[in-house]
Amino acid sequence: MAAKLILASKSASRRALMAGAGLAFETVAADIDERATEARLSACNARPPEVAVELAKAKAQAVSEQYPDAYVIGSDQVLSLGTELFHKPLSMGEAGDHIRAMAGKTHHLNCGVAIAFRGEVIWSAISIAAMTMRTISPSFLQTYLDMAGPDILQSVGAYQFEGPGVQLFEKIEGDYFTILGLPMLTLLAGLRELGVIDA
Numbered sequence: 001m002a003a004k005l006i007l008a009s010k011s012a013s014r015r016a017l018m019a020g021a022g023l024a025f026e027t028v029a030a031d032i033d034e035r036a037t038e039a040r041l042s043a044c045n046a047r048p049p050e051v052a053v054e055l056a057k058a059k060a061q062a063v064s065e066q067y068p069d070a071y072v073i074g075s076d077q078v079l080s081l082g083t084e085l086f087h088k089p090l091s092m093g094e095a096g097d098h099i100r101a102m103a104g105k106t107h108h109l110n111c112g113v114a115i116a117f118r119g120e121v122i123w124s125a126i127s128i129a130a131m132t133m134r135t136i137s138p139s140f141l142q143t144y145l146d147m148a149g150p151d152i153l154q155s156v157g158a159y160q161f162e163g164p165g166v167q168l169f170e171k172i173e174g175d176y177f178t179i180l181g182l183p184m185l186t187l188l189a190g191l192r193e194l195g196v197i198d199a
């Protein structure tokens with residue numbers, strides 16, 4: 001019988017990536033205080049990749065404690081621009097501010113992923129994408145915001161790369177899935193390694 005798989009996430013993007021891969025799973029949102037965990041880690045000078053992995057572990061572990069007989073996947077994406085961390089914008093105005101700050105520069109999407117079983121993290125990984133955004137004119141920024149719409153408020157970078165967001169970029173380094181929020185190639189390898197899915 002296939003092992004029970006749970007995605008500890010409320011993210012539509014992560015859910016779509018898992019479903020697209022043909023995995024049978026359920027979703028349970030992880031009830032953790034991400035900002036508090038992030039603040040504690042940053043106070044210890046944790047680097048963005050480490051923050052992303054620790055948050056992914058915390059999400060997976062929290063849900064695994066509720067569902068000990070399932071394999072639980074947690075993931076977290078930390079956007080770093082230099083030493084500054086960005087979070088999902090709370091308004092279209094803030095989304096515009098984020099894009100203006102990132103335009104003409106390279107930011108990183110640090111995507112952590114973890115698997116927990118019986119309340120313990122048994123596997124974790126990090127995947128990082130470098131996103132080089134082109135310089136954006138004020139008129140194009142407004143065109144983009146109007147075109148992309150409020151869906152971008154669900155995305156840490158205020159863009160959906162699989163949608164109009166691609167128009168913001170001149171170069172990316174890293175894999176597409178990492179950008180969308182779940183490093184599928186790494187995760188699937190982990191699930192096979194653990195015997196959770198067929199190899």
Ligand SMILES: Nc1nc2c(ncn2[C@H]2C[C@H](O)[C@@H](COP(=O)(O)OP(=O)(O)OP(=O)(O)O)O2)c(=O)[nH]1
Nearest residue numbers: 009010011013076077154155156160161179180181
């Ligand atoms: N559709 C789409 N979503 C993206 C893209 N880049 C980032 N995201 C989304 C994936 C995640 O839902 C979100 C990253 O924020 P978090 O890692 O804090 O996850 P979130 O709070 O959304 O869900 P979770 O903590 O897993 O319940 O940004 C993109 O290019 N396209």
